[in-house]
Amino acid sequence: MNPDITRRDFATLALGALGALAAPASFAQSGSFPMKPIKIIAPFAPGGGTDYIARVVASKLGERLGQPVIVENRPGAGGILGTEFALKSPADGYTLLLVAGSYTVNPGVYKLNFDPIADMTPVIQLSRGAYVLAVNAAVPAKDLNELLELMRKAPGKITYGSSGQGGHLHVVTEYMLDLAKVKATHVPYKGTGPAITDLIAGNIQMMFAGTEAVMQHVKSGKLRALAVGTAKRLTAFPNIPTVAESGLSSYDVVAWHGLIAPKGVPAPIIEALNREINATLASKEMEDRLASNGVGTAGGSPAQFGSLLQAEVERYGKVIRQAGIKVDQ
CATH class of the missing domain: 3.40.190.10 (Periplasmic binding protein-like II)
Known part of the structure; x- marks a missing residue:
């Protein structure tokens, strides 16, 4: 199926926000994005706190979107293998990447084949902990x-x-x-x-x-x-x-988790994902389920999450250089 969306679809996404929040099923019935399952790449092994957050969010988000949201674990090299796979996937909104603090640390300690800021599109911050x-x-x-x-x-x-x-x-x-x-x-x-x-x-x-x-x-x-x-x-x-x-x-x-997408995903798709995930995070059930793992819900705009990523890459890069932190590659 062609993942591209039409100009009419763009308008549907932009104008349908209130309706989607009030009646989640209408989002899937509008004929717009998403028209097939969405995949969240978790670049860590199953069973940890990061994997738990990915699966909790995926389950509830799938209910709102009317399409399955599947978590795929791709561990290795401190999360770099799964990250590289996700960021080099088609920029259609159907592949997202779960990121945590390590995403902003890795650029300072590893030689990466991607730019952690220029090669991604921020979607939303999911959680905040301490x-x-x-x-x-x-x-x-x-x-x-x-x-x-x-x-x-x-x-x-x-x-x-x-x-x-x-x-x-x-x-x-x-x-x-x-x-x-x-x-x-x-x-x-x-x-x-x-x-x-x-x-x-x-x-x-x-x-x-x-x-x-x-x-x-x-x-x-x-x-x-x-x-x-x-x-x-x-x-x-x-x-x-x-x-x-x-x-x-x-x-x-802050110990956080969030979602990003490959560079170039159309803005209306990012806006739609951000809107629906914000609504998902606002539910009492989601707050309770994340609280059971020691974290709180976050939310916010793509721009806010992008600013956090940029600031932490710069801050931790300086710390890593000053401390002389190195890893074997």
Whole structure:
């Protein structure tokens, strides 16, 4: 089937927004996009938090669009293999890519065959979450300032874990260390789970990780939460101060997921997808399902998400250069 849409279809998309929001079935019955299943490429292995978000959104979005929305996992090379496949797919709106913070880190650590900004079209930010800076309960620091002071007195003695060399958790930790002008020793792991296990055991002293990975151990007393990376405190954990409150005022890191498309997808298709996904995210069911995985819904315009991607590529690129972060390719 020819995926191109006519000028009349464009008008239908532009003028039918209110009707689509009020009656989702009318979107599919209008004879306009989408006229076949949509594919979301998840460039990570099945079963993780990113895959969960992709499948939850796909299920509910498919109901609104009247067409199946299929999640296809294409893991490998830190998400690069699936990303390259998606961005080189036809620019017709039928192939989308699920991206997370690693998308804005990879340009600084890998030699890519695509431009992460010029070769994509932003669609929408799906979620927003937070990283918590946690330490082993035996670390003699009751707040972030005390931890930073330990690092100043013994540069490199404190060790921190991450989910992998050159990954998002590695880079956002180095970002904090750079702002504080302190040194710590990085210990990379193959995933967040093994790193948390070693943090609890005391084999490393500190780590940034998502609330879903950390807070259960904070509540049990095995770990101590010193700060959250977002600019504002978390509603669910209001007693944990932010990194910014602790003196590093410019530190603001959000753990997010979003959808992008290949470069050149017609604007009316992007607008239609953005509108329907915003409506999907606004449902109470979607909020509850994402909250069960430790994140909140986001939404917004394609331009807003594009600005976030641009800003983070630039910010983390600078951090990676200053810290000398490299990976084997």
